[in-house]
Amino acid sequence: MTLLALGINHKTADVAVREQVAFTPEQLEAALAQLKALPVVDEAAVLSTCNRTELYCVIQSQGERPLLEWLGGFHGLPVESLMRCAYHYLDDAAARHLMRVASGLDSMVLGEPQILGQIKDAYQQARQVKGLGGELERLFQHTFAVAKQVRTETGIGENPVSVAYAAVSLASRIFDDFSRSRALLVGAGETIELVARHLHEAGVRELTVANRTRERAEQLAGEFGAEAIALGEIPRALEQADIVITSTAAPLPILGKGMVERALKVRRHRPIFMVDIAVPRDIEPQVGELDDVFLYTVDNLHEVIEENRRHRQVAARQAEELIDQGVGQWLHERRVRGAGDLIRRYREQGEAQRQAAEAQALAQLARGGDPEKVLRRLSQQLTNRLLHGPTLRLREASGAERHDLIQAAESLLLDPAAPSQDPE
Incomplete structure (x- = not known):
């Protein structure tokens, strides 16, 4: 395993x-x-x-x-x-x-x-x-x-930082004053919720949330005084959006090049800042070819992210030490469980041998056998059955010069406190 x-x-x-x-x-x-x-x-x-x-x-x-x-x-x-x-x-x-x-x-x-x-x-x-x-x-x-x-x-x-924070931080480098910007958020999951919170705290004056299920969009929009729309209403909202951030689980792009081109014409080619956090992507890559669009994917957030990484290196080293301990504990518990399974199977084997010897002895007694002889035969048979397998494998190990197995067997099989059988 x-x-x-x-x-x-x-x-x-x-x-x-x-x-x-x-x-x-x-x-x-x-x-x-x-x-x-x-x-x-x-x-x-x-x-x-x-x-x-x-x-x-x-x-x-x-x-x-x-x-x-x-x-x-x-x-x-x-x-x-x-x-x-x-x-x-x-x-x-x-x-x-x-x-x-x-x-x-x-x-x-x-x-x-x-x-x-x-x-x-x-x-x-x-x-x-x-x-x-x-x-x-x-x-x-x-x-x-x-x-x-x-x-x-x-x-x-x-000071929690996420991909959502990185996206908003990148937008802040392009827009000096968020209060004059309109943002369109596509999706309504945890990432978009974080984006909405960061944009709201940064002072964006108008937020629109578009989602496949309008009810979820309304629920999220209500937290920030935003407008909720369905995905089919995105083309209209795009005409007013200065910032577009997307994060859905859609298997195919939601925003295509033609849709964005039409919106740019209505906007008189005022630029749009876009960040596509989704994988698979929500925005067709060809949208980035348009002159008035600044399109970034999750892979373009490295600069913001690296700045965060430098501030957290000390904490990361401490975390690595805790993980080292955690892995050690997990390994120890796994080894203990492995020995427990071996012990269970070994005891089941011994119990099966005991039951077989017991059944044979009871059958002999039922046929009128002498109890003392039956008891002696039972103890001899049980001892032989329990020792036969380990004895055979010890001889094989000795012949193969497997000293490691012999030393392990001595530690596992011999009880130092057990009384020795002195000759009479």
């Missing part, structure tokens, strides 16, 4: 690749069911965000290729193209990776808090389709505890 973490993230692939391997919420249930059904997979969970797609699995062998082939097949991509940008970790390295991700140490924005909630969502989705067994269940629970410790005992979460 091997723990495997396999993925593609913002460090190994650009957004054009990441959007091809991302799972929409509607795809996740089927994806988890397919992944769990693979012959080599015993347990499975899928984490899919704008910056990463990762598979966490308990597998029966150490080969990651079957999972890459499945991932490529699900998305219609050749496995060779995935191998160029995929990474994988095994056992304690896989556990360490998950803990680092959950603590925000592997994020584009160092220490960002959203990823922990996304991992908890992935955990719940895997539980709902019965993708988790004991190994992943314990790993996720241990990871949540370590991430909480990192948040409470280090400064990694002070």
